Amino acid sequence: PLDAPAAELVADLAERRRTTPETILLWWLQRHPARIAPVIGTSRPERIRACRDAVVREPELTHEEWYELWVAARGGPLP
Known part of the structure; x- marks a missing residue:
C-alpha cells in the first residue's frame, strides 16, 4: 500500500522511543503548527492505554x- 513507508517509520520511531505507534501519531499531531487537538474516539481500553504516553510524556519527536x-505520509517530497 501507499502508506506502508509511513507505517514502517511510525513503527520504527515507536520502537526507538519505547512507546506505541498511537503515541507517535499523537505526538506528531501535538507538534503540528495548526495546533490540532486530537480526539481519541474509542471505547476499547487497550486503545486508550496505547495512547497513554502521549499524555504523560513530553513529545519526543x-x-x-x-x-x-x-514526507512519508505525503508519499513524496515537500514542495
Whole structure:
C-alpha cells in the first residue's frame, strides 16, 4: 500500500522511543503548527492505554523526525 513507508517509520520511531505507534501519531499531531487537538474516539481500553504516553510524556519527536513523517505520509517530497 501507499502508506506502508509511513507505517514502517511510525513503527520504527515507536520502537526507538519505547512507546506505541498511537503515541507517535499523537505526538506528531501535538507538534503540528495548526495546533490540532486530537480526539481519541474509542471505547476499547487497550486503545486508550496505547495512547497513554502521549499524555504523560513530553513529545519526543525531533523536528527532523516530524518532517520525515510528514514526507512519508505525503508519499513524496515537500514542495
